[in-house]
Amino acid sequence: MTIHRRLAVLVVVASVAVACGNAGKRLPDRSKPDDLVVEVASYDLAVGPPGRLIVGALTADHRFVGFGTVQMRFAYLGATKDSGAAPAYGPPSNGTFLVIPGTQVPTPAPTQPTLVDASTGRGVYATTVAFDRAGIWQVQVTASIARRMQQASGAFMVASRHAIPAPGDAALPTQNHTLGASDVPPSAIDSRASDGTVPDPELHHSTIAAALATHRPIVAVFSTPVYCVSRFCGPVTDMVQELAHDYGDRASFVHVEIWRDFDKKEINKAAADWLLRGGDLQEPWVFVVGADGKIVARFDNVTTRGELEPLLRQLPVIGVVS
Structure with missing residues (x-):
């Protein structure tokens, strides 16, 4: 499945680009340098x-x-x-x-x-x-x-309604790629796995569908750490991995890589089902799903530990899935 990418927000040294389509807006000619x-x-x-x-x-x-x-x-x-x-x-x-x-x-x-x-x-x-x-x-x-x-x-x-799954919606039971998948290269599991080693194995043990079937809460991060437009995918994915270490006995933590094949512009189906709308896809996203399968919260572009951790602390300890 191929996509055309829309620019996400770039909070980097030289510019701020806008995901809503007015990226690259020129500054007024009379702007002062510190305006x-x-x-x-x-x-x-x-x-x-x-x-x-x-x-x-x-x-x-x-x-x-x-x-x-x-x-x-x-x-x-x-x-x-x-x-x-x-x-x-x-x-x-x-x-x-x-x-x-x-x-x-x-x-x-x-x-x-x-x-x-x-x-x-x-x-x-x-x-x-x-x-x-x-x-x-x-x-x-x-x-x-x-x-x-x-x-x-x-x-x-x-918009009049959300295009992306929102709080209160049922989480989509998608089959994201997991460790040991024989039909995709490691880079389709995590774009950082160019040498064959997936750097965040804790986030690739379970599919979203499997976690939903066992009624476990889920924290799902959709990102492409290597090819991310906003440059936030890597830091956000690393932060979710840290939370998986601390709260893996309360929820399932899942990373869904955006790209199946970046060079061919083929997107992973799980990412497409959640995020691809009208040929456009924006990342990163983090979704928190309750044990009832409903989305509790979602965070676009920038997500912090301070936003996610209070939600995880409210969850009971249910054990780690081996």
């Missing part, structure tokens, strides 16, 4: 109950903004980008900084939004928001950076 620029980094936003939304923040000259909290407000602009509606923002909410797993955080960490180096400040700001209408929305971010209060806004699309 704030924001981009929505969430995938699959839709009308419905409150959910997580993440935003990347940087300056016009591509320095990262990290740590502390920012304020976010949201406004509905209209059904299409040509609606021409003036923003009528709702009440503010706090945006909490999420550090990309594996990032070296300075000690002590800054308590206010700060201009940071990519090696010490990669991350996004997260808040919870509910959308009541489909169409074009806009987020306004306010932050105090270097004693200067700044605002920036970014538009994004909200």
Whole structure:
């Protein structure tokens, strides 16, 4: 099965690209080098109950903004980008900084939004928001950076319904590749296994279908550590592997590699069933599934241990599957 890839968010040294299709947006000609620029980094936003939304923040000259909290407000602009509606923002909410797993955080960490180096400040700001209408929305971010209060806004699309499985939906009983599979190369199990050795065996003992059949909770990470557009797949997968070491007696942990054959642009069927929509696929994703087979939570693009671990601590100890 082949796919065409859409750009995901790149919170890297030179740019922030947007998964929603307005990647590569040019900065205003009159921007000052230290002006704030924001981009929505969430995938699959839709009308419905409150959910997580993440935003990347940087300056016009591509320095990262990290740590502390920012304020976010949201406004509905209209059904299409040509609606021409003036923003009528709702009440503010706090945006909490999420550090990309594996990032070296300075000690002590800054308590206010700060201009940071990519090696010490990669991350996004997260808040919870509910959308009541489909169409074009806009987020306004306010932050105090270097004693200067700044605002920036970014538009994004909200769909009438989620395209990707969401909380409350039944998990798809897919047959992802596991260790010992004879019909695929090791790199189709994990793209890092170019030498034949799968680096995260704890995440490849069970299929999602098998875990569902035994009524075990599941943490499933869909990622391609070698070929990831956002560069977050490797750190997120490593973080899930660490959780598997600590909570493997409470849930099954599964890594689904996106690519069966990257050179031929063939995607693994399990990844396609969960994520491929209209020829586009975005990654990484992490899904938490309850013992009843229903999705409890999902995290797109950036996922942190601090978000996942409280959910795992609530689960009873049920033993490790050998």
